[in-house]
Amino acid sequence: MALPKVGSIGEYIREQRQQAKISLRQLAAAAGVSNPYLSQIERGLRKPSAEILNQIAKGLRISSQVLYVQAGLIEDHEPPSDVITAIREDPHITERQRQVLIDIYESFRKEGPAGDEQTSQNAHPRPASAPDDEQPLPPELLAALEPYAAGNGNGPVNQETKEG
Amino acid sequence: MALPKVGSIGEYIREQRQQAKISLRQLAAAAGVSNPYLSQIERGLRKPSAEILNQIAKGLRISSQVLYVQAGLIEDHEPPSDVITAIREDPHITERQRQVLIDIYESFRKEGPAGDEQTSQNAHPRPASAPDDEQPLPPELLAALEPYAAGNGNGPVNQETKEG
DNA sequence: GCCCGTTGCTTGCAGTTGCAAACGAACTGG
DNA sequence: CCAGTTCGTTTGCAACTGCAAGCAACGGGC
Secondary structure (H helix, E strand, O other): OOOOOOOOHHHHHHHHHHHOOOOHHHHHHHHOOOHHHHHHHHOOOOOOOHHHHHHHHHHHOOOHHHHHHHOOOOOOOOHHHOHHHHHHHOOOOOHHHHHHHHHHHHHHHHHOOOOOOOOOOOOOOOOOOOOOOOOOOOHHHHHHHHHHHOOOOOOOOOOOOOOO | OOOOOHHHHHHHHHHHHHHOOOOHHHHHHHHOOOHHHHHHHHOOOOOOOHHHHHHHHHHHOOOHHHHHHHHOOOOOOOOOOHHHHHHHHOOOOOHHHHHHHHHHHHHHHHHOOOOOOOOOOOOOOOOOOOOOOOOOOOHHHHHHHHHHHOOOOOOOOOOOOOOO
């Protein structure tokens, strides 16, 4: 995270644009906004909305989140060091799966305090290619997890709020 | 179709608010916006800016990112999974545990993409209600995980490589 | 009947976003 | 010198956000 803290979102955009060696108009075209408006944004005369910000991020080929954080529209993004938070916020898994993952993680934390096992913390970790071929997981273990994977079976998940 | 989902974000907010069992005005106050404006947002008559969206997310106690994705302001494909990233960067667990967690998570993603629960993203994990019938995890399952919990692979101060 | 508090919705208005058009400066080349 | 292009900027205006104020409906207490 060697990015210098830029007070203004506009300066950051301009920096990124100049690093990419593209003109203001080129970025404006790529982002789908007008050149004058982008000029004003970069100089801090306008406060772009999230939609525009998202388009600019696309045009710059950078993460929207990074830009949002720069704009102060997103909290400091703590996930990088908080597995529990990431699991809690993941919209792709069911509530049941969430709970199972958290439980397993916590049991791991209790089992073995790994001490100082530091790994390379890259900004873009590789997807799923481990250099050493560890066996993924025994099928029996995954089979044991399956009933949890589907939540409570087939009923619509609604057991959450059982307090009228 | 630049903004066809203006309505969906409002619906989502309303769902989350009603799940949290708070009134429109209460959320408006918690989010620091006016009640009429929140009403218009929920009904899809207004497109809230990212700033307002962030405040509403805070008032709802949900992640800003989740709301932004719902609003279509963040591309969902950007982070393959914040959970994976968080697991990979967690220094408290061993490499072995990391792999197990990732495997389980990915198996969950494959198992239950049913997509029937996505919207009930559990805004308030538990305001102040009694815990329901979610058993943490059967001990047998944790027991099955134990051999993986201690798997070192690279522990500097540890017994030598005991292949499991 | 009446009053009071809460719910959500509608209305007018200031302030802002975002753009089309036009501008001056710098560079190319005839 | 003038014509052509590209650069970032400035200007005037339509459209929008976001709010203060006010509205009708539901329910409880006297």
